[in-house]
Amino acid sequence: MSTEQWMGLVTGILFGFLLQKGRVLRFEKQVGAMLIQDMTILKFMLSAILVGMVGIHLLAGAGIITYGHKAMNLGAVLVGGGLFGIGWAIMGFCPGTSVGALGEGRWHAVFGILGMLAGAAIYAELFPFFQSTVLAWKDFGKIALPGALGISPWIVIAVFWALTLGLFVWFEKNDL
């Protein structure tokens, strides 16, 4: 295996370990968040984001790493995001957690994984059609919120931290 593959594998093992320890891989945690009954996955995701955004912006600001923003293609993100939400609710796993759920014995995740492989193949077949329709509506490019607002990322990060910590307090108060 190449260095690249080894690095991916080691990172993935640590990621999978933490996903399982955080108990976010389960169907009932994912659907529980959608039903606003159990916010474990949001606590997990938002905690990762709070910590990650500080380090990523420090490193990128110092020129040590580069950003890899995904394009704000209006049709792609709105229609694709909506489709994903619909499928996610039925399947009860997202792509990363499906593999992790299989690892902790929830073997029904295999049906979702097979469906996702089929979905990827179907998307590849229909790609030319989407390219000339949904993907062609309006592309704002690879933009970041601080740039779009014309303010320092640190202001956005401070506001995001404050709002998220408030949300955490609300989660705990309501025992979610």
Next chain:
Amino acid sequence: MKRRFDDGGWSPYLAGALVGLLAIASAYATTQWLGKTKYLGASTTFVRAAGVIEQTADPERVAANAYFAKTKVKIDWQFMLVLGIFIGSLASAASDKSYKLEAVPPIWEDRFGPSVTKRAIGAFFGGIVAMMGARMASGCPSGHGLSGMMQLSVSAFVALAMFFGFGMLVAAVVYGRRAG
């Protein structure tokens, strides 16, 4: 912040914060050693895996497909990351004895009964729709939800709102609101 960890799990705040550190370390390490900053993600791997499988049946079709050409069918960093998630989860579940064979998840069973066939059909078609959406949006809750949000990408905020917005809508319709 009490209960729920009695099965050996960690606080989701702690495990999540550690994933944040992992994402930072990984962005730094990939830049240093691979020359390109890589961010956590998962859904592109399903395209590559589909391509690898399809290649065994019809290599010409894969070679001629514009999307496979764009994505490049190869066993790359993220492909190994996704395999690693399986191994890491297995190791963690084994370490605290939370490994559990499950054919039908409880919330699903409450609504649709214990039929494995029903669950299989639901998950399969849910998977098709979810992956088509993730590829259209260029990301899933890892790529948009974690990596995009950490970078404050505009697309991540919109995608995550759509993921949860439609997820909540469909979940409410499909599973109903059970008393907490």
